[in-house]
Amino acid sequence: MQLVSTEASPAPDLSFAHFLAGLAGMGAAGILLAWQPEALLTRWHPAALAAVHLFALAGLMPVMLGALLQFVPVACGLALPRWPRLDWLILSALLAGAYALAGGFLFADPAWLLTAGLLLAASLLSFLTKLIRALWQQRLQAALPAALRRNALAFAATVLLGLSLIGVMRFGWALPFLQLVDWHAQWGLIGWIGGLIISVSSVVVPMFHVSAHYPKHWEQATRSLPLLLLTGGLASLAGWSTLAQLCTALLALLCLAFGLLTGLRVVEARRGERDAFHWGWLAVAALSSGLALLGLLASLASDPRWGLAFGVLALTGLGGGTISVMLYRIVPFLIWLHWQRANKARARLPLLHQIVPERAQRAQLLADFGASLVLTTAAFVPVLVLPGAALLAASKLVQLSLLARAMHAYRQRLALLHTLPPRVRPAAGNP
Amino acid sequence: MSSPDFVTYLTTDHRHCDEQLGALRRSAIGGDWQAASAAFEALRHDILAHFAAEEEVLFPAFEASSGMTCGPTAVMRMEHEEARELLLDLAEAIAAQETDGVRGYGEALLILLQQHNMKEENILYPMAQQGLGPRVGELSAQIVLRRET
Numbered sequence: 123m124q125l126v127s128t129e130a131s132p133a134p135d136l137s138f139a140h141f142l143a144g145l146a147g148m149g150a151a152g153i154l155l156a157w158q159p160e161a162l163l164t165r166w167h168p169a170a171l172a173a174v175h176l177f178a179l180a181g182l183m184p185v186m187l188g189a190l191l192q193f194v195p196v197a198c199g200l201a202l203p204r205w206p207r208l209d210w211l212i213l214s215a216l217l218a219g220a221y222a223l224a225g226g227f228l229f230a231d232p233a234w235l236l237t238a239g240l241l242l243a244a245s246l247l248s249f250l251t252k253l254i255r256a257l258w259q260q261r262l263q264a265a266l267p268a269a270l271r272r273n274a275l276a277f278a279a280t281v282l283l284g285l286s287l288i289g290v291m292r293f294g295w296a297l298p299f300l301q302l303v304d305w306h307a308q309w310g311l312i313g314w315i316g317g318l319i320i321s322v323s324s325v326v327v328p329m330f331h332v333s334a335h336y337p338k339h340w341e342q343a344t345r346s347l348p349l350l351l352l353t354g355g356l357a358s359l360a361g362w363s364t365l366a367q368l369c370t371a372l373l374a375l376l377c378l379a380f381g382l383l384t385g386l387r388v389v390e391a392r393r394g395e396r397d398a399f400h401w402g403w404l405a406v407a408a409l410s411s412g413l414a415l416l417g418l419l420a421s422l423a424s425d426p427r428w429g430l431a432f433g434v435l436a437l438t439g440l441g442g443g444t445i446s447v448m449l450y451r452i453v454p455f456l457i458w459l460h461w462q463r464a465n466k467a468r469a470r471l472p473l474l475h476q477i478v479p480e481r482a483q484r485a486q487l488l489a490d491f492g493a494s495l496v497l498t499t500a501a502f503v504p505v506l507v508l509p510g511a512a513l514l515a516a517s518k519l520v521q522l523s524l525l526a527r528a529m530h531a532y533r534q535r536l537a538l539l540h541t542l543p544p545r546v547r548p549a550a551g552n553p
Numbered sequence: 554m555s556s557p558d559f560v561t562y563l564t565t566d567h568r569h570c571d572e573q574l575g576a577l578r579r580s581a582i583g584g585d586w587q588a589a590s591a592a593f594e595a596l597r598h599d600i601l602a603h604f605a606a607e608e609e610v611l612f613p614a615f616e617a618s619s620g621m622t623c624g625p626t627a628v629m630r631m632e633h634e635e636a637r638e639l640l641l642d643l644a645e646a647i648a649a650q651e652t653d654g655v656r657g658y659g660e661a662l663l664i665l666l667q668q669h670n671m672k673e674e675n676i677l678y679p680m681a682q683q684g685l686g687p688r689v690g691e692l693s694a695q696i697v698l699r700r701e702t
Binding site: 198199330332393395451458459462468473474475 | 571572574575576577578579582635638653654656657658659660661663664665667668671672675676
């Protein structure tokens with residue numbers, strides 16, 4: 123068995139590139155929606171499909187993969203294989219594929235769709251191979267690696283369903299198109315994004331808020347997530363609507379329980395701070411509870427706008443919002459940690475909460491969650507699409523600028539620290 | 554009375570130190586520097602005693618049973634050194650009554666300890682428990698004794 127520390131995790135530059143690219147992708151999706159606000163009238167609008175895939179594949183996906191590069195070694199003690207040049211190629215292919223896919227939807231061009239499919243298959247399946255090798259090579263019995271294995275399966279299902287859809291559109295494969303679209307969206311939004319957020323939160327929330335662990339029964343309940351998705355999907359295909367609705371109701375209950383359990387832990391936090399991280403996680407908890415209600419309404423109501431509102435809130439609120447909150451924890455800590463390790467001179471370093479100014483974090487997160495709520499409401503009030511999309515793009519680009527400035531300062535200071543002579547400090551020895 | 558199993562004991566001690574760090578930050582942010590100073594002294598004593606129990610009892614036993622001297626324990630010792638550096642920074646911030654310093658170093662210490670504890674609880678302790686076999690009870694008693702000295 124191999125134990126890995128943060129020192130053995132990849133250099134932060136690769137993860138940083140993933141984070142900046144992801145924020146740019148989410149910003150691009152906002153700009154596209156602001157340019158074509160009629161896109162949200164129906165989920166089948168070409169610009170809606172383009173914006174959704176930009177947000178998910180050029181936005182959320184790189185950030186999630188960049189975070190996993192750091193998280194898996196530290197949280198599970200499992201080394202993700204390092205392929206120095208290939209890692210950058212995987213990121214480039216992912217971004218090129220995501221933008222090509224958006225172009226394919228926008229211009230209804232099958233050649234772009236095929237190119238996108240090839241690039242996305244190459245990049246995502248390569249990353250999946252890396253993830254699966256790490257997670258399955260050492261069959262750790264701890265809850266987190268097991269949860270991440272389930273998330274990896276949902277990731278694989280989403281990718282394979284997406285590639286099948288490209289096959290239907292480009293080569294006319296005889297598959298149930300509408301059913302595949304629904305499955306692709308459900309496995310992507312609920313299985314992969316929702317599942318990963320739940321897995322990571324089970325570790326991150328109690329640890330970083332200094333609060334109680336999630337109950338044992340909760341961990342057992344989350345194991346049912348892929349099973350509910352599979353059963354609900356097959357029931358829907360077979361026309362067993364009661365069973366399909368039961369699965370949806372149970373999924374909504376899981377989402378509601380996640381929101382309540384998380385909110386309770388953040389409220390009872392004994393960390394001693396009421397900063398952007400604290401309020402951000404409260405917002406995530408509240409959004410999850412709201413999302414559960416929307417999901418239930420979407421499954422019961424015949425009005426397709428409920429489904430649209432659910433998709434928008436899941437993607438931009440739960441997905442995009444959680445990522446924004448976590449980036450303000452991950453990036454400053456990685457910067458500080460690598461400075462600290464190079465700081466043999468014991469020079470005074472900026473404090474953790476000064477690396478990205480906290481007031482700027484609060485303002486950006488407020489805009490971020492505000493944009494998500496406005497865009498969700500815009501499913502019913504189309505005039506709100508333009509301001510919501512503009513606010514979303516602005517908030518993501520502001521975060522991009524804040525983090526890019528912090529990363530620039532990181533490189534400059536790191537180079538300086540390497541030139542300073544070491545200084546010995548009286549040690550804090552054992553009692 | 555028999556000693557608790559060292560995994561449960563050290564894991565509970567991790568949570569205890571988290572609580573103490575939270576109390577220190579709340580006092581400093583609230584401007585009660587006397588309470589902050591007392592909380593810091595208790596935190597420093599307990600963290601350093603916890604490190605001593607691991608470095609002087611658990612890690613050598615693990616190294617002897619596994620034959621690994623440059624693996625997990627080397628990483629854990631390095632992270633202990635990083636935490637000790639942060640305790641020095643925190644001591645300076647408390648002496649100067651710098652709220653901002655306590656917030657920054659306190660948060661850095663919290664994150665550093667959390668990722669460190671996660672590796673110990675999920676990987677190192679179970680490996681040590683497995684490798685030590687029937688000697689776990691005896692070792693647990695030694696760990697408790699060193700921690701509470």
